[in-house]
Amino acid sequence: MARIVMKFGGTSVADLDRIRNVAKHVKREIDAGHQVAVVVSAMSGKTNELVNWTKEASPMHDAREYDAVVASGEQVTSGLLAITLQSMGVDARSWQGWQIPIETDNAHGAARIKSINGAALVERFEIGQVAVIAGFQGIGPDNRIATLGRGGSDTSAVAIAASVGADRCDIYTDVDGVYTTDPRIEPKAQRLAKISFEEMLEMASLGAKVLQVRSVEMGMVHGVRMFVRSSFTDPDAIDSSEGAVPEGTLICNEDEIVEQQVVTGIAYAKDEAQISLRRVSDKPGVSAAIFGPLSDANINVDMIVQNVSEDGSKTDMTFTVPNTDLDRATEVLEKSLDSIGYEILQSDPGMVKVSVIGIGMRSHAGVAATAFKCLADKGINIRAITTSEIKISILIDEEYAELAVRSLHAVYGLGAD
Amino acid sequence: MARIVMKFGGTSVADLDRIRNVAKHVKREIDAGHQVAVVVSAMSGKTNELVNWTKEASPMHDAREYDAVVASGEQVTSGLLAITLQSMGVDARSWQGWQIPIETDNAHGAARIKSINGAALVERFEIGQVAVIAGFQGIGPDNRIATLGRGGSDTSAVAIAASVGADRCDIYTDVDGVYTTDPRIEPKAQRLAKISFEEMLEMASLGAKVLQVRSVEMGMVHGVRMFVRSSFTDPDAIDSSEGAVPEGTLICNEDEIVEQQVVTGIAYAKDEAQISLRRVSDKPGVSAAIFGPLSDANINVDMIVQNVSEDGSKTDMTFTVPNTDLDRATEVLEKSLDSIGYEILQSDPGMVKVSVIGIGMRSHAGVAATAFKCLADKGINIRAITTSEIKISILIDEEYAELAVRSLHAVYGLGAD
Numbered sequence: 008m009a010r011i012v013m014k015f016g017g018t019s020v021a022d023l024d025r026i027r028n029v030a031k032h033v034k035r036e037i038d039a040g041h042q043v044a045v046v047v048s049a050m051s052g053k054t055n056e057l058v059n060w061t062k063e064a065s066p067m068h069d070a071r072e073y074d075a076v077v078a079s080g081e082q083v084t085s086g087l088l089a090i091t092l093q094s095m096g097v098d099a100r101s102w103q104g105w106q107i108p109i110e111t112d113n114a115h116g117a118a119r120i121k122s123i124n125g126a127a128l129v130e131r132f133e134i135g136q137v138a139v140i141a142g143f144q145g146i147g148p149d150n151r152i153a154t155l156g157r158g159g160s161d162t163s164a165v166a167i168a169a170s171v172g173a174d175r176c177d178i179y180t181d182v183d184g185v186y187t188t189d190p191r192i193e194p195k196a197q198r199l200a201k202i203s204f205e206e207m208l209e210m211a212s213l214g215a216k217v218l219q220v221r222s223v224e225m226g227m228v229h230g231v232r233m234f235v236r237s238s239f240t241d242p243d244a245i246d247s248s249e250g251a252v253p254e255g256t257l258i259c260n261e262d263e264i265v266e267q268q269v270v271t272g273i274a275y276a277k278d279e280a281q282i283s284l285r286r287v288s289d290k291p292g293v294s295a296a297i298f299g300p301l302s303d304a305n306i307n308v309d310m311i312v313q314n315v316s317e318d319g320s321k322t323d324m325t326f327t328v329p330n331t332d333l334d335r336a337t338e339v340l341e342k343s344l345d346s347i348g349y350e351i352l353q354s355d356p357g358m359v360k361v362s363v364i365g366i367g368m369r370s371h372a373g374v375a376a377t378a379f380k381c382l383a384d385k386g387i388n389i390r391a392i393t394t395s396e397i398k399i400s401i402l403i404d405e406e407y408a409e410l411a412v413r414s415l416h417a418v419y420g421l422g423a424d
Numbered sequence: 425m426a427r428i429v430m431k432f433g434g435t436s437v438a439d440l441d442r443i444r445n446v447a448k449h450v451k452r453e454i455d456a457g458h459q460v461a462v463v464v465s466a467m468s469g470k471t472n473e474l475v476n477w478t479k480e481a482s483p484m485h486d487a488r489e490y491d492a493v494v495a496s497g498e499q500v501t502s503g504l505l506a507i508t509l510q511s512m513g514v515d516a517r518s519w520q521g522w523q524i525p526i527e528t529d530n531a532h533g534a535a536r537i538k539s540i541n542g543a544a545l546v547e548r549f550e551i552g553q554v555a556v557i558a559g560f561q562g563i564g565p566d567n568r569i570a571t572l573g574r575g576g577s578d579t580s581a582v583a584i585a586a587s588v589g590a591d592r593c594d595i596y597t598d599v600d601g602v603y604t605t606d607p608r609i610e611p612k613a614q615r616l617a618k619i620s621f622e623e624m625l626e627m628a629s630l631g632a633k634v635l636q637v638r639s640v641e642m643g644m645v646h647g648v649r650m651f652v653r654s655s656f657t658d659p660d661a662i663d664s665s666e667g668a669v670p671e672g673t674l675i676c677n678e679d680e681i682v683e684q685q686v687v688t689g690i691a692y693a694k695d696e697a698q699i700s701l702r703r704v705s706d707k708p709g710v711s712a713a714i715f716g717p718l719s720d721a722n723i724n725v726d727m728i729v730q731n732v733s734e735d736g737s738k739t740d741m742t743f744t745v746p747n748t749d750l751d752r753a754t755e756v757l758e759k760s761l762d763s764i765g766y767e768i769l770q771s772d773p774g775m776v777k778v779s780v781i782g783i784g785m786r787s788h789a790g791v792a793a794t795a796f797k798c799l800a801d802k803g804i805n806i807r808a809i810t811t812s813e814i815k816i817s818i819l820i821d822e823e824y825a826e827l828a829v830r831s832l833h834a835v836y837g838l839g840a841d
Contacts, residue, residue, distance in 0.1 A: 023480045057500065063440045064504045065511035072510070075518050076503035079496035083474065086493035087481045093489070094482035101492050105522065106567060150523060 009174040009249070010042040010132065014142065014164035017051030018181050019238035020084045023091075030091040031242035032179065033137060037097055039247035042132040044171065046142040046164040047088055049080025054157075070115035071151050074144070078104070078152045081141035081160070089139045099137040102128075104152065109145030109163070111153040118153035120145055120162065125170030132171070140167060161222035169229035176231050177255075178218060179238035184256035185210065185217055187421040188273040193413045195422030198254075199271065203261040206271045207233075209364045209398045213274035218258075226258060233258040261366050269367035269374060270419040273412050279309065279358040280333040281390060281402060282326055284340070285351035289322040296347045297324060300339050306332045310360065310402060312391045324349075325391050327402060330356050358390065359408040362400040363415055375399050381418040387411055426591040426666070427459040427549065431559065431581035434468030435598050436655035437501045440508075447508040448659035449596065450554060454514055456664035459549040461588065463559040463581040464505055466497025471574075487532035488568050491561070495521070495569045498558035498577070506556045516554040519545075521569065526562030526580070528570040535570035537562055537579065542587030549588070557584060578639035586646035593648050594672075595635060596655035601673035602627060602634055604838040605690040610830045612839030615671070616688065620678040623688045624650075626781045626815045635675075643675060650675040678783050686784035686791060687836040690829050696726065696775040697750040698807060698819060699743055701757070702768035706739040713764045714741060717756050723749045727777065727819060729808045741766075742808050744819060747773050775807065776825040779817040780832055792816050798835040804828055 013036065015029050029047075036043050048054075057077045061068050085101035092099035104111075107127060111118035123145075128138050142160025147153040155162050161178060168176035184198040185207065202210070204227035211220045217235055226233045236255030245253050261267065287293055294313075301308055311326040328336045333356055340352055368374040378399055382389060387410065390402040403411055416422055430453065432446050446464075453460050465471075474494045478485050502518035509516035521528075524544060528535035540562075545555050559577025564570040572579055578595060585593035601615040602624065619627070621644035628637045634652055643650045653672030662670050678684065704710055711730075718725055728743040745753045750773055757769055785791040792809075795816055799806060804827065808819040820828055833839055 023477060026481065060440060060500070060504055061507055064443065064507040067511070068507040069510055069517075072503040072506045072518055074503075075520070076500050076507075079499045082496045082499070083477070083493050086489040086491075087477055089489045090478055090481040090485040090493075093486055094484070100486075101489055103492070103569075152520075 008040050008042065010171060011036055012044045012046060012164050012168040012173045012176045013179060014046040014160060014176065015048065015179045015238055016160065017048040017054070019179055020047055020088065021051045026084065026087055026091050028242060029088060029238060030095055032238065033092060034095050034097050035242050035245060035247050037137065041247065044128055044138040044140060044167060045088065046140045046160055046167060047081060047084045048142050048160040049084055053080040074115050074152045074154045078144040078154055081143050085139045085141040092137055097137055098135055099139055102138050102140045104141060104144040105146040111145035111147050113147045113149060115147065115153050117156040118145065118147060120155070120166045123166055123170035128171050158219035161219040162225060165222045165225045165231050165233065168231045173231065175234050176226065177234045177236060179236055180217060181237065181239065182217060183237035183240065183254055184235050188412055188416050192409050193416050193422065196416065197421065197423050199256050201257045201259060201264045202271055203264060203366050204258055205397055206364050206366055207258045209362065210272055210274050213276050213362045223258065230260065267367050268365060269371045270363055270365035270421065272364050272421065273415045274362045274364060275408060275412055276360045277405060277408060278330040279327045279360050279402065280330045280354060280356040281358045282328060282336060283353040284324045284347065284349040285353065286321040286349060287324050288348045289320055293347060296343065300343045301336060304335060304339050306336050306339070310391055310393045310400060312393060327358060327360065357405040358402055359405045360400050360402050361408065361411045361415065362398050364398045366397050369396050377418055378415060381414050382411060385410055385414050425457050425459065427588060428453055429461045429463060429581050429585040429590045429593045430596060431463040431577060431593065432465065432596045432655055433577065434465040434471070436596055437464055437505065438468045443501065443504055443508050445659060446505060446655060447512055449655065450509060451512050451514050452659050452662060452664050454554065458664065461545055461555040461557060461584060462505065463557045463577055463584060464498060464501045465559050465577040466501055470497040491532050491569045491571045495561040495571055498560050502556045502558040509554055514554055515552055516556055519555050519557045521558060521561040522563040528562035528564050530564045530566060532564065532570050534573040535562065535564060537572070537583045540583055540587035545588050575636035578636040579642060582639045582642045582648050582650065585648045590648065592651050593643065594651045594653060596653055597634060598654065598656065599634060600654035600657065600671055601652050605829055605833050609826050610833045610839065613833065614838065614840050616673050618674045618676060618681045619688055620681060620783050621675055622814055623781050623783055624675045626779065627689055627691050640675065647677065684784045685782060686788045687780055687782035687838065689781050689838065690832045691779045691781060692825055692829055693777045694822060694825060695747040696744045696777050696819065697747045697771060697773040698775045699745060699753060700770040701741045701764065701766040702770065703738040704741050704764060704766045706737055710764060713760065717760045718753060721752060721756050723753050723756070727808055727810045727817060729810060744775060744777065774822045775819055776822045777817050777819050778825065778828045778832065779815050781815045783814050786813050794835055795832060798831050799828060802827055802831050
């Protein structure tokens, strides 16, 4: 017997037929003797419709009212799934965030979960009842509904799994796991059986849009094992008994991964713009002078590269922003010319960031050198490089994106034969 | 300065344009210096969609889950109206039933309001904030959303008006008031400036579908003056200042109606079926033997006519049921033949009940005689008659419905010139 939280996204509950399919997945786990709580998103498209209505009502709307409107989508699917489960003979009830309660902070529209009273849910486990929980929401200190921001149902699921001490949090989605790279670019990409939280964080934030980044962070902090799997697999064809290994990718602590590969995957992020400030005065406070105003303008700066200047007086500063923010970033930087003190502002919108990720590179030398040589062999020019303990990110021209991903995937031996 | 509860139905909040129109009505009252709480229904069609989803999920569904699903419609419109009001510079916030709270009993799907904590709403009045309240719902003793049954938003509005001691509960709808009869049948029908609760109850339950019957009962019990008016009138063309008399019909205590007419209106209910049991044993308990089984089968019996029998041994019993229940009623009565003991069961599905309503008839003789003579003059045969203190109901063949309504409307002088 295991205690499992199952999370289903919007495409998995898009209509009554799919909700019935979800109910079959849940019933299978119950029939196998497990204790189950389910977290659901709104029907796909529903949240967008509700968000658009709030915008149509007023472009500058009260986030608390936005939350009241938008949270209704999950309320509907939680009730419908509970009804469907009951019709299959499975004891079930729906729970809204305010009923459990899932307490959040007051940041309406992008709230963070502060605490969850798991005791009421555990009581229901004991009597074999399935808790069907509206994802993406909780209740703020003002006694009003607070939503967690887009994709927040993943975070709800992991937080609930932590609060009830679940053995696993199954994230059912429209893909059957996490791959070594995007299979649309590299057909030889392979599904990973396991990946560490740290690696998944890099994969998620670098463009592999399987999971919300915050949910992985939360899984890591609370040690919640997450299992990414497909909701479109035939529910009857899956063995859920103790010890069976269904198709999917387990996200877990690295010590649970026996044979750790040096490189786990190749991620990429398109639509990056590069900005270079030439001959910036190399003095204390100049970074703050550049990035302070950008942050104030809510522009998300990603890679930052600063070279040591030759004579200690002038340096070049390169960084990336999303393409969509390039015009605004340029405007902000031009306004800040006096306080920063640069000579030339150059920018280029057609960039892609390719990243090599692997926890094993901490203990293996030469991983970066392999990547650089690989790209050089294909004639791909490297614009900028940033590295962390477990990843190497390389900025290149967008037109080389697919070639770079495929070449790196091959050079680290990630592909299927 | 008055304290006003404004209620808007589904057609009044059907889309963002109409919600904006509603907001203008609200702003007008605020600008005139009044304290305002608003009660909204779901967008028209939305509740049906949600109800159908619960049926599709399972025909035999848990009423608690039905409530969670269906209540979401009002949650959406309450938030959207609050946002729209804010965009017009009106301080507003949405309230769900569980936030106020509006406490109900546990009869999910058809719950009754037990108490409302009006204090929080009154606090908001003091600071000039508009409370936008999701109608049709409250919270049950099980801490779960409970809906009040179809049309329950009228009842929500009146209950809230009672809890905050409102001067008036304005019911905005798609007609501009209560008429002396259905204007589609009698173009000379006139809008009533005032009607008593008792008369409105008869009008509402007899087929004038302007208001939910329960809301009028509640208005009567708590002395909440209700004002039926149109949401489609141009909000800017209405004078809301103290003492102004906008277009609509006030439902109030009879002592507020100075010039009471003898007859206030003519109502009708189509699709009635007549059932007659001939030569029933005239003994104690026979009525129970007839109507007990019908009640057990959830068949709503309306008019009941029993004549005193000639010799004290046998009598005829006539009553009406909705056409749609006739087959079931017949079946129930045939099964109960032995316990009732009748000789012949006759039925006729093509009936209409026409009613003459007026509080003044309590103190005026001859009102009934006028109706009977009027119908006789037109050659309309009367099948059955029932009377109460303030109404006379007459069962006739359906083909004479319009003629009867128009003739009675004229004979009591209700029409415009």
